[in-house]
Amino acid sequence: MSDIEDLYREIILDHYRSPRNAGELETPPATKAEGFNPLCGDEIVVYLILDDAGIITDLKVGGQGCSISQSSASMMSAAVKGKTVEHAREVMKTFKGLMSIAETGAELTEPTPDEIRKLGDLAALRGVVKFPTRIKCATLSWNTLDEALNEAQA
């Protein structure tokens, strides 16, 4: 498989063409965060509702951009909707590890095969790591989610 086929796996194109959880939520009650990639103009808007138990009861994603940023956002939404904040942050950490991004101040730890398996569809984005400029596309929705979660918890 060539690098480019590895980058654009079928499952990615599927999320790109039919994004999950696309749309908006009313704010309030929802919390909204906007992410922005100044390099390419990609935009991601995350709307979410967090209940008292710390569960992301609803989540929608808006914005526009390339196949990588949009499919990553779609997969992200599927991976965290209905889950706890804790779980969402765990997935975020694993996914960023897959993208070779360490938490601030921490050493980079490569995700274990087991952790990767738990990523589900998101694991298909592993080919991105060979294209450093695209890593920002793949992580944009996650950084935006992070902001929205911080705000919802603030």
Added chain:
Amino acid sequence: MSDIEDLYREIILDHYRSPRNAGELETPPATKAEGFNPLCGDEIVVYLILDDAGIITDLKVGGQGCSISQSSASMMSAAVKGKTVEHAREVMKTFKGLMSIAETGAELTEPTPDEIRKLGDLAALRGVVKFPTRIKCATLSWNTLDEALNEAQA
């Protein structure tokens, strides 16, 4: 003769060690102009008195700097003191021609052997032309004289 010996001819060193017409004149009646070489910090101050007939009846030179700027100033003073403004400007033009400098807007005309002979001691500065950065040293006193004359005639 090496370039450097050609540059520092004995007559130049003589003017450098025993500058002619060194000093100041009271202003007024004298006109004063200051010249400045920002590249090396050389300074020339020209004081002169012009009578109604257009004759430079007195002229003194102050300032400090390298052997080329100081000897050139000394030679300049000897060449124009007691002469008419017209004559001074003529010598200036010949001298600048020797330094490969054309009047603004004019073609460069190399001085004829006859003109050079008329320069007297000043002709000894011809070696300077091989050292482009020193041309400014050699012409500094002349540019200052020019300013002083313009002012005296204004």
Added chain:
Amino acid sequence: MTATATTATTFAALKKDFPILQTQRHGKPLTFLDSAASSQRPTQVLDAMNLAYTTAYANVHRGVYGLAEAATNAYETARLKTARFIGAPDSSEVIFTKNATEALNLVAYSWGRTNLGPGDAIVLTTMEHHANIVPWQMAAAEKGFEIRWIHLGQDGQLDLSTLDRLLDGAKMLSITSMSNVLGTINPLEHLIPAAHAAGALVCVDACQSVPHMPTNVADMGADFVAFSGHKMLGPSGIGVLWGRMELLEAMPPFLGGGGMISNVTIEGFMPDAVPSKFEAGTPPIVEAVGLAAAIDYLEAIGMENIRQHEIELTAYALRKLREELGDNVTIHGPSEPAQRGGVLSIELKDVHAHDVSQILDSHGVAVRPGHHCAKPLMKEMGVNATARASFYLYNDTNDVDTLAAALSDAHSFFAI
């Protein structure tokens, strides 16, 4: 290389002068189509810089010794050459900066902050590169003057229907000679006299035109002209501001430091004459030598010939892409090749510019996706990003064919 190289074959032969164009990407020959962002450079330019570094380098000005004289001479010769290349009446009007952006900031800081205040207005176009917008927005925020905008009209051209109203009372029109997104060549021969008639000065961002067509600032009649060395076969790290001497003399300095003063005391400083006044610190010495070598190279080919070559290549590309991709491709900008530069902003149906560029890269084709530092323009065009292919003298119809084939592949890849 001959001075009369005009045919496509002769231009194709230039490629061998550019070592980087012999390299490969993903096992494919490199098809470099991003010269609007920055061009590549021929061996002649690299050799000139190496020669300077290995035989004639020292800090310029102030030195009496041989190397310093040689370096100063090379630097000042570059100024003379640049002046002649753009038809500047006086070589002292050529100021070397680090890039075109610094040149435009110099105008906005030194001329702008001195001459503009509340009640004043300047005119920009929405087609400007950020380098010709942000410096003015910064000055406007500080000094309280108004910025008026000429908007985009039909066929990638400016809408000049309200020009007179916009210019009325304005003190400056700052405008690009050629859009780096659309390729549009603006009608300066009409705009400059109109601005002058209204009492406004004209600053031209000539980044995209100086490398690609003959330039004569005197004929053009502009007051300031800015461009960059790295887009015209020169090295990175050097730009040029040309300005009318009378204006430059009246302007305060911009950067302060060594080389721009005639005297400094603890009480204050006196600026030196133009151009030194605007060249504080150690200038881009060897970069100027490289720029001069680039100018020699361009002049040997002839700017008219380069322009002609790029018109032909653009015409061929517009035809070829349409043939190959039909309605699946949109190319923004003027439809008439002679009215535009060799800059094609491409939109491929259902494929984001970022993905287009990525797929093209796998074919060895280098095009740039994004907003091209022209976000206000992108907004008026109603797009978020385009994939921009841009040509220079070393490109040929083979490059266009490779581009067309790669675009087809990108389209089928995403269109399944």
Added chain:
Amino acid sequence: MTATATTATTFAALKKDFPILQTQRHGKPLTFLDSAASSQRPTQVLDAMNLAYTTAYANVHRGVYGLAEAATNAYETARLKTARFIGAPDSSEVIFTKNATEALNLVAYSWGRTNLGPGDAIVLTTMEHHANIVPWQMAAAEKGFEIRWIHLGQDGQLDLSTLDRLLDGAKMLSITSMSNVLGTINPLEHLIPAAHAAGALVCVDACQSVPHMPTNVADMGADFVAFSGHKMLGPSGIGVLWGRMELLEAMPPFLGGGGMISNVTIEGFMPDAVPSKFEAGTPPIVEAVGLAAAIDYLEAIGMENIRQHEIELTAYALRKLREELGDNVTIHGPSEPAQRGGVLSIELKDVHAHDVSQILDSHGVAVRPGHHCAKPLMKEMGVNATARASFYLYNDTNDVDTLAAALSDAHSFFAI
């Protein structure tokens, strides 16, 4: 070249890495003693730049294709290397400018004009290069703050007897780490805490120290540090500003344009994060690559070793010139080699610096005459010009011997 090169012979062997040092002047081998103005560079640096231009050049950032990624990577690697070289806690604190002068202007424009006004004061020393005087004078003329001066004291050192009074209420101390005229190394370990205790920030003009001795900005405790690539074996056209992130984040941008924004509309712009915020336009891409190669070269030798070599050479030179010329020579600056850099400002009795330099040139010896862009200092020294000989890692005792012989010749030439 080994990492433990410490003996004079090993240093002498470095000369072969510098092609320009193999050249001749007036039939004599070149003795280059003007590195304080600008150094020469080894083949390794030139090769790195050529490699970048011929295999990995494109405009940085924003590009998806291979060349653009490679160029961006090389540029950002240079930032990382520079940050590590100066001990910066965070590589984003390293901003690439065109030279040290732009770096200091950036501080004076962006930090200075935002934070200083009537009633405020900053402290400079009369030992500063014009690059650390004029930008502040320009800002002071505009904003109406006061500039206070630390004057020259004994033995080429600053007079710190009134330091407390000068710092009282001051908002900034901007000071050179090493004088480019006297070689004086200022006691920053004392001055920086004193300034901070008084509530002032500290900006260090490190042009003359970063190339010649170990630098650790974190240990130093400064708030801003500026230096130039061309004085440390790097190319012309690049300088560095390091600043504390907290300060850089709070400062407004300086130059506006592409690359420094996160958004632009016709209503206004939003700046990008540090360091992009301060790097408008196409940066000195290949210059950064050259600087990184220069840093590699310096690190392989070791900055401690370089410092040691220069102390030894300076000690030798002070002794040798005294021996050869006795009272006919005055060398300004600290008498103790360990307290100074390898910069000798020479006055030869009865011979003007300009003439000294000229005669030395005929011996192939390159020294610089003049005020060295430090006119206030020259005034305090009571001289108009000096002939400055300055050393770097490629100089050796042979160079000093040649200098001494040439000075003797200059003296006898004029003293007859």
